[in-house]
Amino acid sequence: MALTFAATPRTRSPETPRPRSSRGRAARRSLTGWGFAGPATLLVVGLSIFPAVWAFFISRTKWNGIAPATDVGWRNYQxxxxxxxxxxxxxxxxxxxxxxxPASILLGILIAVALNQKIRLIGFYRTCIFVPYVASAAATGILASFVFNPQFGAANEALRRLGLPAQQFLESPGQALIVICLIALWGEVGFCAVIYLAALQDIPKELVEAATVDGAGKWRVFRHITLPELRPVTVFTAIWQTITAMQLFDLIYTTTRGGPMNSTQTVVYYIYELAFQTQRLGYGAAVAYLLFAVTMLLTVVVIWYNRRSGSGAF
Structure with a gap:
Protein backbone atom coordinates (compact mmCIF):
# COMPACT_ATOMS: atom_id res chain seq x y z
CA MET A 1 0.00 0.00 0.00
CA ALA A 2 1.38 3.31 -1.02
CA LEU A 3 1.12 6.06 1.45
CA THR A 4 0.82 9.66 0.30
CA PHE A 5 1.39 12.65 2.53
CA ALA A 6 -0.06 16.06 1.77
CA ALA A 7 2.59 18.74 2.13
CA THR A 8 1.36 21.43 4.39
CA PRO A 9 3.09 24.82 4.18
CA ARG A 10 4.75 25.98 7.34
CA THR A 11 3.29 29.13 8.73
CA ARG A 12 5.03 31.53 11.06
CA SER A 13 3.09 32.51 14.13
CA PRO A 14 2.55 36.24 14.67
CA GLU A 15 4.78 36.04 17.75
CA THR A 16 7.76 34.67 15.80
CA PRO A 17 10.31 37.47 15.35
CA ARG A 18 11.61 38.24 11.87
CA PRO A 19 15.02 36.79 11.10
CA ARG A 20 17.96 39.09 11.40
CA SER A 21 18.73 38.66 7.71
CA SER A 22 15.35 40.17 6.76
CA ARG A 23 15.95 43.11 9.06
CA GLY A 24 19.37 43.65 7.53
CA ARG A 25 17.93 43.65 4.01
CA ALA A 26 15.27 46.16 5.03
CA ALA A 27 17.90 48.37 6.64
CA ARG A 28 20.07 48.19 3.51
CA ARG A 29 17.12 49.11 1.31
CA SER A 30 16.31 52.04 3.57
CA LEU A 31 19.91 53.24 3.52
CA THR A 32 20.03 52.88 -0.25
CA GLY A 33 16.85 54.94 -0.63
CA TRP A 34 18.15 57.67 1.65
CA GLY A 35 21.43 57.58 -0.23
CA PHE A 36 19.59 58.67 -3.36
CA ALA A 37 17.03 60.97 -1.73
CA GLY A 38 19.28 62.43 0.97
CA PRO A 39 21.23 64.93 -1.15
CA ALA A 40 18.06 66.28 -2.74
CA THR A 41 16.41 66.53 0.68
CA LEU A 42 19.35 68.45 2.09
CA LEU A 43 19.27 70.74 -0.93
CA VAL A 44 15.57 71.49 -0.46
CA VAL A 45 16.01 72.12 3.26
CA GLY A 46 19.07 74.27 2.74
CA LEU A 47 17.70 76.39 -0.10
CA SER A 48 14.05 76.77 0.91
CA ILE A 49 13.04 75.80 4.43
CA PHE A 50 16.01 77.27 6.28
CA PRO A 51 15.90 80.64 4.42
CA ALA A 52 12.15 80.82 4.99
CA VAL A 53 12.53 80.35 8.74
CA TRP A 54 15.38 82.84 8.86
CA ALA A 55 13.31 85.37 6.89
CA PHE A 56 10.58 85.13 9.52
CA PHE A 57 13.00 86.21 12.23
CA ILE A 58 14.24 89.01 9.97
CA SER A 59 10.65 90.20 9.49
CA ARG A 60 10.52 91.00 13.22
CA THR A 61 13.56 93.27 13.05
CA LYS A 62 14.71 96.56 11.61
CA TRP A 63 17.77 95.72 9.54
CA ASN A 64 19.56 97.18 6.54
CA GLY A 65 21.84 94.20 6.02
CA ILE A 66 24.93 95.93 7.42
CA ALA A 67 24.29 97.35 10.88
CA PRO A 68 23.15 95.08 13.72
CA ALA A 69 19.44 94.21 13.56
CA THR A 70 17.03 95.81 16.02
CA ASP A 71 14.10 93.76 17.32
CA VAL A 72 10.78 95.57 16.66
CA GLY A 73 8.36 92.72 17.32
CA TRP A 74 5.24 92.81 15.15
CA ARG A 75 5.62 96.48 14.27
CA ASN A 76 6.55 95.72 10.64
CA TYR A 77 3.34 93.73 10.15
CA GLN A 78 1.23 96.49 11.72
CA PRO A 102 -9.95 83.51 -15.89
CA ALA A 103 -8.44 84.47 -19.25
CA SER A 104 -5.71 81.82 -19.03
CA ILE A 105 -8.23 79.13 -18.07
CA LEU A 106 -10.67 80.06 -20.85
CA LEU A 107 -7.95 80.28 -23.51
CA GLY A 108 -6.41 77.04 -22.25
CA ILE A 109 -9.70 75.17 -22.67
CA LEU A 110 -10.37 76.60 -26.14
CA ILE A 111 -6.86 75.87 -27.40
CA ALA A 112 -6.90 72.38 -25.88
CA VAL A 113 -10.19 71.57 -27.62
CA ALA A 114 -8.71 72.79 -30.92
CA LEU A 115 -5.52 70.77 -30.43
CA ASN A 116 -7.51 67.65 -29.56
CA GLN A 117 -8.75 67.33 -33.14
CA LYS A 118 -7.33 64.88 -35.64
CA ILE A 119 -5.73 67.19 -38.17
CA ARG A 120 -2.46 67.24 -40.07
CA LEU A 121 0.66 68.59 -38.34
CA ILE A 122 -1.11 68.49 -34.96
CA GLY A 123 2.19 67.73 -33.21
CA PHE A 124 3.74 70.86 -34.71
CA TYR A 125 0.82 73.01 -33.53
CA ARG A 126 1.02 71.59 -30.01
CA THR A 127 4.74 72.32 -29.88
CA CYS A 128 4.22 75.90 -31.03
CA ILE A 129 1.67 76.50 -28.29
CA PHE A 130 3.94 75.13 -25.57
CA VAL A 131 7.20 76.83 -26.67
CA PRO A 132 6.39 80.25 -25.08
CA TYR A 133 5.91 78.57 -21.69
CA VAL A 134 9.37 76.97 -21.68
CA ALA A 135 11.03 80.11 -23.04
CA SER A 136 12.81 82.43 -20.62
CA ALA A 137 10.46 84.92 -18.99
CA ALA A 138 13.22 87.53 -19.07
CA ALA A 139 13.65 87.03 -22.81
CA THR A 140 9.88 87.26 -23.24
CA GLY A 141 9.80 90.57 -21.36
CA ILE A 142 12.66 92.04 -23.38
CA LEU A 143 11.03 90.98 -26.65
CA ALA A 144 7.69 92.42 -25.53
CA SER A 145 9.36 95.74 -24.76
CA PHE A 146 10.30 96.05 -28.42
CA VAL A 147 6.92 94.84 -29.69
CA PHE A 148 4.96 97.35 -27.58
CA ASN A 149 7.37 100.26 -27.99
CA PRO A 150 5.23 103.38 -28.75
CA GLN A 151 7.64 104.73 -31.37
CA PHE A 152 8.85 101.77 -33.47
CA GLY A 153 7.05 98.74 -32.01
CA ALA A 154 5.29 96.15 -34.15
CA ALA A 155 2.01 96.57 -32.23
CA ASN A 156 1.63 100.24 -33.16
CA GLU A 157 2.72 99.52 -36.73
CA ALA A 158 -0.13 97.00 -37.01
CA LEU A 159 -2.57 99.59 -35.60
CA ARG A 160 -1.41 102.19 -38.14
CA ARG A 161 -1.96 99.79 -41.03
CA LEU A 162 -5.48 99.18 -39.75
CA GLY A 163 -6.14 102.92 -39.56
CA LEU A 164 -6.29 102.96 -35.77
CA PRO A 165 -4.51 105.48 -33.51
CA ALA A 166 -1.20 104.53 -31.95
CA GLN A 167 -1.13 103.63 -28.25
CA GLN A 168 1.39 104.20 -25.47
CA PHE A 169 1.08 100.64 -24.14
CA LEU A 170 3.79 100.10 -21.49
CA GLU A 171 4.35 103.85 -21.11
CA SER A 172 0.72 104.58 -20.21
CA PRO A 173 -0.37 104.22 -16.55
CA GLY A 174 -3.82 103.11 -17.70
CA GLN A 175 -2.61 100.52 -20.22
CA ALA A 176 0.62 99.14 -18.80
CA LEU A 177 -0.95 96.61 -16.41
CA ILE A 178 -3.26 95.27 -19.13
CA VAL A 179 -0.32 94.87 -21.50
CA ILE A 180 1.61 93.03 -18.77
CA CYS A 181 -1.36 90.68 -18.42
CA LEU A 182 -1.37 90.03 -22.19
CA ILE A 183 2.36 89.26 -22.14
CA ALA A 184 1.87 86.90 -19.21
CA LEU A 185 -0.97 85.15 -21.04
CA TRP A 186 1.21 84.65 -24.10
CA GLY A 187 3.80 82.94 -21.93
CA GLU A 188 1.53 80.92 -19.63
CA VAL A 189 -1.42 79.83 -21.76
CA GLY A 190 0.62 76.95 -23.19
CA PHE A 191 0.78 75.37 -19.74
CA CYS A 192 -3.00 75.49 -19.35
CA ALA A 193 -3.50 74.13 -22.87
CA VAL A 194 -1.25 71.13 -22.22
CA ILE A 195 -2.94 70.34 -18.90
CA TYR A 196 -6.42 70.53 -20.44
CA LEU A 197 -5.32 68.57 -23.49
CA ALA A 198 -4.18 65.70 -21.27
CA ALA A 199 -7.49 65.87 -19.37
CA LEU A 200 -9.51 65.83 -22.61
CA GLN A 201 -7.72 62.72 -23.81
CA ASP A 202 -8.47 61.05 -20.47
CA ILE A 203 -12.26 61.46 -20.80
CA PRO A 204 -13.87 58.06 -21.48
CA LYS A 205 -14.95 57.86 -25.12
CA GLU A 206 -17.93 55.75 -24.12
CA LEU A 207 -19.58 58.77 -22.45
CA VAL A 208 -19.23 60.91 -25.57
CA GLU A 209 -20.40 58.11 -27.86
CA ALA A 210 -23.43 57.38 -25.65
CA ALA A 211 -24.43 61.05 -25.60
CA THR A 212 -24.03 61.26 -29.38
CA VAL A 213 -26.18 58.18 -29.90
CA ASP A 214 -28.86 59.76 -27.68
CA GLY A 215 -28.96 62.74 -30.04
CA ALA A 216 -26.83 65.27 -28.16
CA GLY A 217 -25.02 67.81 -30.30
CA LYS A 218 -21.41 68.92 -29.90
CA TRP A 219 -22.32 71.86 -27.68
CA ARG A 220 -24.45 69.75 -25.34
CA VAL A 221 -21.73 67.10 -25.15
CA PHE A 222 -19.18 69.77 -24.32
CA ARG A 223 -21.42 71.41 -21.72
CA HIS A 224 -22.79 68.34 -19.94
CA ILE A 225 -19.89 65.86 -20.30
CA THR A 226 -16.62 67.59 -21.15
CA LEU A 227 -16.84 70.53 -18.74
CA PRO A 228 -17.86 68.42 -15.70
CA GLU A 229 -15.00 66.01 -16.43
CA LEU A 230 -12.59 68.95 -16.59
CA ARG A 231 -13.65 70.36 -13.22
CA PRO A 232 -10.81 68.82 -11.14
CA VAL A 233 -8.25 70.08 -13.67
CA THR A 234 -9.84 73.52 -13.58
CA VAL A 235 -9.48 73.70 -9.80
CA PHE A 236 -5.81 72.77 -10.01
CA THR A 237 -5.18 75.22 -12.88
CA ALA A 238 -6.96 78.04 -11.06
CA ILE A 239 -4.76 77.58 -7.97
CA TRP A 240 -1.58 77.33 -10.04
CA GLN A 241 -2.36 80.39 -12.16
CA THR A 242 -3.39 82.41 -9.12
CA ILE A 243 -0.03 81.72 -7.48
CA THR A 244 1.69 82.59 -10.77
CA ALA A 245 -0.12 85.93 -11.01
CA MET A 246 0.50 86.84 -7.37
CA GLN A 247 4.22 86.08 -7.71
CA LEU A 248 4.76 87.70 -11.10
CA PHE A 249 8.09 89.53 -11.07
CA ASP A 250 10.35 88.80 -14.04
CA LEU A 251 8.07 90.31 -16.70
CA ILE A 252 7.62 93.48 -14.69
CA TYR A 253 11.35 93.74 -14.00
CA THR A 254 12.27 93.40 -17.69
CA THR A 255 9.53 95.68 -19.04
CA THR A 256 8.33 98.50 -16.78
CA ARG A 257 10.28 98.21 -13.49
CA GLY A 258 7.01 98.95 -11.70
CA GLY A 259 6.24 102.07 -13.76
CA PRO A 260 4.99 104.22 -15.19
CA MET A 261 4.07 106.07 -12.00
CA ASN A 262 4.09 102.75 -10.06
CA SER A 263 1.06 101.57 -12.06
CA THR A 264 2.54 98.06 -12.50
CA GLN A 265 4.15 97.75 -9.08
CA THR A 266 2.91 94.43 -7.73
CA VAL A 267 3.50 93.04 -4.26
CA VAL A 268 6.49 90.94 -5.32
CA TYR A 269 8.15 93.86 -7.08
CA TYR A 270 7.46 96.05 -4.06
CA ILE A 271 9.21 93.46 -1.88
CA TYR A 272 12.17 93.58 -4.26
CA GLU A 273 12.37 97.37 -3.98
CA LEU A 274 12.15 97.24 -0.18
CA ALA A 275 14.83 94.59 0.25
CA PHE A 276 17.33 95.31 -2.51
CA GLN A 277 16.91 99.00 -3.36
CA THR A 278 16.01 100.73 -0.11
CA GLN A 279 17.70 98.10 2.11
CA ARG A 280 14.68 97.72 4.42
CA LEU A 281 15.13 94.00 4.80
CA GLY A 282 12.97 93.57 7.90
CA TYR A 283 9.95 95.34 6.45
CA GLY A 284 10.40 93.60 3.09
CA ALA A 285 10.47 90.21 4.81
CA ALA A 286 7.24 91.09 6.64
CA VAL A 287 5.49 91.96 3.37
CA ALA A 288 6.78 88.72 1.85
CA TYR A 289 5.42 86.67 4.74
CA LEU A 290 2.06 88.39 4.47
CA LEU A 291 1.95 87.49 0.76
CA PHE A 292 2.80 83.90 1.67
CA ALA A 293 -0.01 83.82 4.26
CA VAL A 294 -2.56 85.18 1.78
CA THR A 295 -1.49 82.69 -0.90
CA MET A 296 -1.62 79.78 1.54
CA LEU A 297 -5.02 80.82 2.89
CA LEU A 298 -6.47 81.13 -0.60
CA THR A 299 -5.10 77.73 -1.59
CA VAL A 300 -6.47 76.05 1.54
CA VAL A 301 -9.91 77.59 1.02
CA VAL A 302 -10.08 76.42 -2.59
CA ILE A 303 -8.94 72.91 -1.68
CA TRP A 304 -11.46 72.75 1.20
CA TYR A 305 -14.30 73.87 -1.05
CA ASN A 306 -13.21 71.42 -3.73
CA ARG A 307 -13.22 68.48 -1.31
CA ARG A 308 -16.55 69.51 0.12
CA SER A 309 -18.12 69.70 -3.34
CA GLY A 310 -16.60 66.32 -4.23
CA SER A 311 -14.94 67.25 -7.52
CA GLY A 312 -11.88 65.16 -6.70
CA ALA A 313 -9.10 67.53 -7.74
CA PHE A 314 -7.15 67.02 -4.48
Missing part, protein backbone atom coordinates in the same frame (compact mmCIF):
# COMPACT_ATOMS: atom_id res chain seq x y z
CA UNK A 79 2.82 99.06 9.44
CA UNK A 80 1.66 97.25 6.29
CA UNK A 81 -1.99 98.17 6.93
CA UNK A 82 -1.17 101.90 6.81
CA UNK A 83 1.45 101.81 4.03
CA UNK A 84 -0.04 103.43 0.88
CA UNK A 85 2.59 101.84 -1.38
CA UNK A 86 1.83 98.37 -0.02
CA UNK A 87 -1.92 98.92 -0.45
CA UNK A 88 -1.43 100.14 -4.04
CA UNK A 89 0.79 97.16 -4.82
CA UNK A 90 -1.87 94.81 -3.41
CA UNK A 91 -4.53 96.46 -5.59
CA UNK A 92 -2.38 96.08 -8.71
CA UNK A 93 -1.74 92.44 -7.86
CA UNK A 94 -5.47 91.83 -7.37
CA UNK A 95 -6.34 93.43 -10.72
CA UNK A 96 -3.66 91.40 -12.49
CA UNK A 97 -4.90 88.18 -10.88
CA UNK A 98 -8.54 88.87 -11.75
CA UNK A 99 -7.61 89.53 -15.38
CA UNK A 100 -5.03 86.80 -15.80
CA UNK A 101 -6.52 83.71 -14.14
Missing amino acids: RIATDPDAIAAAQHTLVLTVLFV
Whole structure:
Protein backbone atom coordinates (compact mmCIF):
# COMPACT_ATOMS: atom_id res chain seq x y z
CA MET A 1 0.00 0.00 0.00
CA ALA A 2 1.38 3.31 -1.02
CA LEU A 3 1.12 6.06 1.45
CA THR A 4 0.82 9.66 0.30
CA PHE A 5 1.39 12.65 2.53
CA ALA A 6 -0.06 16.06 1.77
CA ALA A 7 2.59 18.74 2.13
CA THR A 8 1.36 21.43 4.39
CA PRO A 9 3.09 24.82 4.18
CA ARG A 10 4.75 25.98 7.34
CA THR A 11 3.29 29.13 8.73
CA ARG A 12 5.03 31.53 11.06
CA SER A 13 3.09 32.51 14.13
CA PRO A 14 2.55 36.24 14.67
CA GLU A 15 4.78 36.04 17.75
CA THR A 16 7.76 34.67 15.80
CA PRO A 17 10.31 37.47 15.35
CA ARG A 18 11.61 38.24 11.87
CA PRO A 19 15.02 36.79 11.10
CA ARG A 20 17.96 39.09 11.40
CA SER A 21 18.73 38.66 7.71
CA SER A 22 15.35 40.17 6.76
CA ARG A 23 15.95 43.11 9.06
CA GLY A 24 19.37 43.65 7.53
CA ARG A 25 17.93 43.65 4.01
CA ALA A 26 15.27 46.16 5.03
CA ALA A 27 17.90 48.37 6.64
CA ARG A 28 20.07 48.19 3.51
CA ARG A 29 17.12 49.11 1.31
CA SER A 30 16.31 52.04 3.57
CA LEU A 31 19.91 53.24 3.52
CA THR A 32 20.03 52.88 -0.25
CA GLY A 33 16.85 54.94 -0.63
CA TRP A 34 18.15 57.67 1.65
CA GLY A 35 21.43 57.58 -0.23
CA PHE A 36 19.59 58.67 -3.36
CA ALA A 37 17.03 60.97 -1.73
CA GLY A 38 19.28 62.43 0.97
CA PRO A 39 21.23 64.93 -1.15
CA ALA A 40 18.06 66.28 -2.74
CA THR A 41 16.41 66.53 0.68
CA LEU A 42 19.35 68.45 2.09
CA LEU A 43 19.27 70.74 -0.93
CA VAL A 44 15.57 71.49 -0.46
CA VAL A 45 16.01 72.12 3.26
CA GLY A 46 19.07 74.27 2.74
CA LEU A 47 17.70 76.39 -0.10
CA SER A 48 14.05 76.77 0.91
CA ILE A 49 13.04 75.80 4.43
CA PHE A 50 16.01 77.27 6.28
CA PRO A 51 15.90 80.64 4.42
CA ALA A 52 12.15 80.82 4.99
CA VAL A 53 12.53 80.35 8.74
CA TRP A 54 15.38 82.84 8.86
CA ALA A 55 13.31 85.37 6.89
CA PHE A 56 10.58 85.13 9.52
CA PHE A 57 13.00 86.21 12.23
CA ILE A 58 14.24 89.01 9.97
CA SER A 59 10.65 90.20 9.49
CA ARG A 60 10.52 91.00 13.22
CA THR A 61 13.56 93.27 13.05
CA LYS A 62 14.71 96.56 11.61
CA TRP A 63 17.77 95.72 9.54
CA ASN A 64 19.56 97.18 6.54
CA GLY A 65 21.84 94.20 6.02
CA ILE A 66 24.93 95.93 7.42
CA ALA A 67 24.29 97.35 10.88
CA PRO A 68 23.15 95.08 13.72
CA ALA A 69 19.44 94.21 13.56
CA THR A 70 17.03 95.81 16.02
CA ASP A 71 14.10 93.76 17.32
CA VAL A 72 10.78 95.57 16.66
CA GLY A 73 8.36 92.72 17.32
CA TRP A 74 5.24 92.81 15.15
CA ARG A 75 5.62 96.48 14.27
CA ASN A 76 6.55 95.72 10.64
CA TYR A 77 3.34 93.73 10.15
CA GLN A 78 1.23 96.49 11.72
CA ARG A 79 2.82 99.06 9.44
CA ILE A 80 1.66 97.25 6.29
CA ALA A 81 -1.99 98.17 6.93
CA THR A 82 -1.17 101.90 6.81
CA ASP A 83 1.45 101.81 4.03
CA PRO A 84 -0.04 103.43 0.88
CA ASP A 85 2.59 101.84 -1.38
CA ALA A 86 1.83 98.37 -0.02
CA ILE A 87 -1.92 98.92 -0.45
CA ALA A 88 -1.43 100.14 -4.04
CA ALA A 89 0.79 97.16 -4.82
CA ALA A 90 -1.87 94.81 -3.41
CA GLN A 91 -4.53 96.46 -5.59
CA HIS A 92 -2.38 96.08 -8.71
CA THR A 93 -1.74 92.44 -7.86
CA LEU A 94 -5.47 91.83 -7.37
CA VAL A 95 -6.34 93.43 -10.72
CA LEU A 96 -3.66 91.40 -12.49
CA THR A 97 -4.90 88.18 -10.88
CA VAL A 98 -8.54 88.87 -11.75
CA LEU A 99 -7.61 89.53 -15.38
CA PHE A 100 -5.03 86.80 -15.80
CA VAL A 101 -6.52 83.71 -14.14
CA PRO A 102 -9.95 83.51 -15.89
CA ALA A 103 -8.44 84.47 -19.25
CA SER A 104 -5.71 81.82 -19.03
CA ILE A 105 -8.23 79.13 -18.07
CA LEU A 106 -10.67 80.06 -20.85
CA LEU A 107 -7.95 80.28 -23.51
CA GLY A 108 -6.41 77.04 -22.25
CA ILE A 109 -9.70 75.17 -22.67
CA LEU A 110 -10.37 76.60 -26.14
CA ILE A 111 -6.86 75.87 -27.40
CA ALA A 112 -6.90 72.38 -25.88
CA VAL A 113 -10.19 71.57 -27.62
CA ALA A 114 -8.71 72.79 -30.92
CA LEU A 115 -5.52 70.77 -30.43
CA ASN A 116 -7.51 67.65 -29.56
CA GLN A 117 -8.75 67.33 -33.14
CA LYS A 118 -7.33 64.88 -35.64
CA ILE A 119 -5.73 67.19 -38.17
CA ARG A 120 -2.46 67.24 -40.07
CA LEU A 121 0.66 68.59 -38.34
CA ILE A 122 -1.11 68.49 -34.96
CA GLY A 123 2.19 67.73 -33.21
CA PHE A 124 3.74 70.86 -34.71
CA TYR A 125 0.82 73.01 -33.53
CA ARG A 126 1.02 71.59 -30.01
CA THR A 127 4.74 72.32 -29.88
CA CYS A 128 4.22 75.90 -31.03
CA ILE A 129 1.67 76.50 -28.29
CA PHE A 130 3.94 75.13 -25.57
CA VAL A 131 7.20 76.83 -26.67
CA PRO A 132 6.39 80.25 -25.08
CA TYR A 133 5.91 78.57 -21.69
CA VAL A 134 9.37 76.97 -21.68
CA ALA A 135 11.03 80.11 -23.04
CA SER A 136 12.81 82.43 -20.62
CA ALA A 137 10.46 84.92 -18.99
CA ALA A 138 13.22 87.53 -19.07
CA ALA A 139 13.65 87.03 -22.81
CA THR A 140 9.88 87.26 -23.24
CA GLY A 141 9.80 90.57 -21.36
CA ILE A 142 12.66 92.04 -23.38
CA LEU A 143 11.03 90.98 -26.65
CA ALA A 144 7.69 92.42 -25.53
CA SER A 145 9.36 95.74 -24.76
CA PHE A 146 10.30 96.05 -28.42
CA VAL A 147 6.92 94.84 -29.69
CA PHE A 148 4.96 97.35 -27.58
CA ASN A 149 7.37 100.26 -27.99
CA PRO A 150 5.23 103.38 -28.75
CA GLN A 151 7.64 104.73 -31.37
CA PHE A 152 8.85 101.77 -33.47
CA GLY A 153 7.05 98.74 -32.01
CA ALA A 154 5.29 96.15 -34.15
CA ALA A 155 2.01 96.57 -32.23
CA ASN A 156 1.63 100.24 -33.16
CA GLU A 157 2.72 99.52 -36.73
CA ALA A 158 -0.13 97.00 -37.01
CA LEU A 159 -2.57 99.59 -35.60
CA ARG A 160 -1.41 102.19 -38.14
CA ARG A 161 -1.96 99.79 -41.03
CA LEU A 162 -5.48 99.18 -39.75
CA GLY A 163 -6.14 102.92 -39.56
CA LEU A 164 -6.29 102.96 -35.77
CA PRO A 165 -4.51 105.48 -33.51
CA ALA A 166 -1.20 104.53 -31.95
CA GLN A 167 -1.13 103.63 -28.25
CA GLN A 168 1.39 104.20 -25.47
CA PHE A 169 1.08 100.64 -24.14
CA LEU A 170 3.79 100.10 -21.49
CA GLU A 171 4.35 103.85 -21.11
CA SER A 172 0.72 104.58 -20.21
CA PRO A 173 -0.37 104.22 -16.55
CA GLY A 174 -3.82 103.11 -17.70
CA GLN A 175 -2.61 100.52 -20.22
CA ALA A 176 0.62 99.14 -18.80
CA LEU A 177 -0.95 96.61 -16.41
CA ILE A 178 -3.26 95.27 -19.13
CA VAL A 179 -0.32 94.87 -21.50
CA ILE A 180 1.61 93.03 -18.77
CA CYS A 181 -1.36 90.68 -18.42
CA LEU A 182 -1.37 90.03 -22.19
CA ILE A 183 2.36 89.26 -22.14
CA ALA A 184 1.87 86.90 -19.21
CA LEU A 185 -0.97 85.15 -21.04
CA TRP A 186 1.21 84.65 -24.10
CA GLY A 187 3.80 82.94 -21.93
CA GLU A 188 1.53 80.92 -19.63
CA VAL A 189 -1.42 79.83 -21.76
CA GLY A 190 0.62 76.95 -23.19
CA PHE A 191 0.78 75.37 -19.74
CA CYS A 192 -3.00 75.49 -19.35
CA ALA A 193 -3.50 74.13 -22.87
CA VAL A 194 -1.25 71.13 -22.22
CA ILE A 195 -2.94 70.34 -18.90
CA TYR A 196 -6.42 70.53 -20.44
CA LEU A 197 -5.32 68.57 -23.49
CA ALA A 198 -4.18 65.70 -21.27
CA ALA A 199 -7.49 65.87 -19.37
CA LEU A 200 -9.51 65.83 -22.61
CA GLN A 201 -7.72 62.72 -23.81
CA ASP A 202 -8.47 61.05 -20.47
CA ILE A 203 -12.26 61.46 -20.80
CA PRO A 204 -13.87 58.06 -21.48
CA LYS A 205 -14.95 57.86 -25.12
CA GLU A 206 -17.93 55.75 -24.12
CA LEU A 207 -19.58 58.77 -22.45
CA VAL A 208 -19.23 60.91 -25.57
CA GLU A 209 -20.40 58.11 -27.86
CA ALA A 210 -23.43 57.38 -25.65
CA ALA A 211 -24.43 61.05 -25.60
CA THR A 212 -24.03 61.26 -29.38
CA VAL A 213 -26.18 58.18 -29.90
CA ASP A 214 -28.86 59.76 -27.68
CA GLY A 215 -28.96 62.74 -30.04
CA ALA A 216 -26.83 65.27 -28.16
CA GLY A 217 -25.02 67.81 -30.30
CA LYS A 218 -21.41 68.92 -29.90
CA TRP A 219 -22.32 71.86 -27.68
CA ARG A 220 -24.45 69.75 -25.34
CA VAL A 221 -21.73 67.10 -25.15
CA PHE A 222 -19.18 69.77 -24.32
CA ARG A 223 -21.42 71.41 -21.72
CA HIS A 224 -22.79 68.34 -19.94
CA ILE A 225 -19.89 65.86 -20.30
CA THR A 226 -16.62 67.59 -21.15
CA LEU A 227 -16.84 70.53 -18.74
CA PRO A 228 -17.86 68.42 -15.70
CA GLU A 229 -15.00 66.01 -16.43
CA LEU A 230 -12.59 68.95 -16.59
CA ARG A 231 -13.65 70.36 -13.22
CA PRO A 232 -10.81 68.82 -11.14
CA VAL A 233 -8.25 70.08 -13.67
CA THR A 234 -9.84 73.52 -13.58
CA VAL A 235 -9.48 73.70 -9.80
CA PHE A 236 -5.81 72.77 -10.01
CA THR A 237 -5.18 75.22 -12.88
CA ALA A 238 -6.96 78.04 -11.06
CA ILE A 239 -4.76 77.58 -7.97
CA TRP A 240 -1.58 77.33 -10.04
CA GLN A 241 -2.36 80.39 -12.16
CA THR A 242 -3.39 82.41 -9.12
CA ILE A 243 -0.03 81.72 -7.48
CA THR A 244 1.69 82.59 -10.77
CA ALA A 245 -0.12 85.93 -11.01
CA MET A 246 0.50 86.84 -7.37
CA GLN A 247 4.22 86.08 -7.71
CA LEU A 248 4.76 87.70 -11.10
CA PHE A 249 8.09 89.53 -11.07
CA ASP A 250 10.35 88.80 -14.04
CA LEU A 251 8.07 90.31 -16.70
CA ILE A 252 7.62 93.48 -14.69
CA TYR A 253 11.35 93.74 -14.00
CA THR A 254 12.27 93.40 -17.69
CA THR A 255 9.53 95.68 -19.04
CA THR A 256 8.33 98.50 -16.78
CA ARG A 257 10.28 98.21 -13.49
CA GLY A 258 7.01 98.95 -11.70
CA GLY A 259 6.24 102.07 -13.76
CA PRO A 260 4.99 104.22 -15.19
CA MET A 261 4.07 106.07 -12.00
CA ASN A 262 4.09 102.75 -10.06
CA SER A 263 1.06 101.57 -12.06
CA THR A 264 2.54 98.06 -12.50
CA GLN A 265 4.15 97.75 -9.08
CA THR A 266 2.91 94.43 -7.73
CA VAL A 267 3.50 93.04 -4.26
CA VAL A 268 6.49 90.94 -5.32
CA TYR A 269 8.15 93.86 -7.08
CA TYR A 270 7.46 96.05 -4.06
CA ILE A 271 9.21 93.46 -1.88
CA TYR A 272 12.17 93.58 -4.26
CA GLU A 273 12.37 97.37 -3.98
CA LEU A 274 12.15 97.24 -0.18
CA ALA A 275 14.83 94.59 0.25
CA PHE A 276 17.33 95.31 -2.51
CA GLN A 277 16.91 99.00 -3.36
CA THR A 278 16.01 100.73 -0.11
CA GLN A 279 17.70 98.10 2.11
CA ARG A 280 14.68 97.72 4.42
CA LEU A 281 15.13 94.00 4.80
CA GLY A 282 12.97 93.57 7.90
CA TYR A 283 9.95 95.34 6.45
CA GLY A 284 10.40 93.60 3.09
CA ALA A 285 10.47 90.21 4.81
CA ALA A 286 7.24 91.09 6.64
CA VAL A 287 5.49 91.96 3.37
CA ALA A 288 6.78 88.72 1.85
CA TYR A 289 5.42 86.67 4.74
CA LEU A 290 2.06 88.39 4.47
CA LEU A 291 1.95 87.49 0.76
CA PHE A 292 2.80 83.90 1.67
CA ALA A 293 -0.01 83.82 4.26
CA VAL A 294 -2.56 85.18 1.78
CA THR A 295 -1.49 82.69 -0.90
CA MET A 296 -1.62 79.78 1.54
CA LEU A 297 -5.02 80.82 2.89
CA LEU A 298 -6.47 81.13 -0.60
CA THR A 299 -5.10 77.73 -1.59
CA VAL A 300 -6.47 76.05 1.54
CA VAL A 301 -9.91 77.59 1.02
CA VAL A 302 -10.08 76.42 -2.59
CA ILE A 303 -8.94 72.91 -1.68
CA TRP A 304 -11.46 72.75 1.20
CA TYR A 305 -14.30 73.87 -1.05
CA ASN A 306 -13.21 71.42 -3.73
CA ARG A 307 -13.22 68.48 -1.31
CA ARG A 308 -16.55 69.51 0.12
CA SER A 309 -18.12 69.70 -3.34
CA GLY A 310 -16.60 66.32 -4.23
CA SER A 311 -14.94 67.25 -7.52
CA GLY A 312 -11.88 65.16 -6.70
CA ALA A 313 -9.10 67.53 -7.74
CA PHE A 314 -7.15 67.02 -4.48
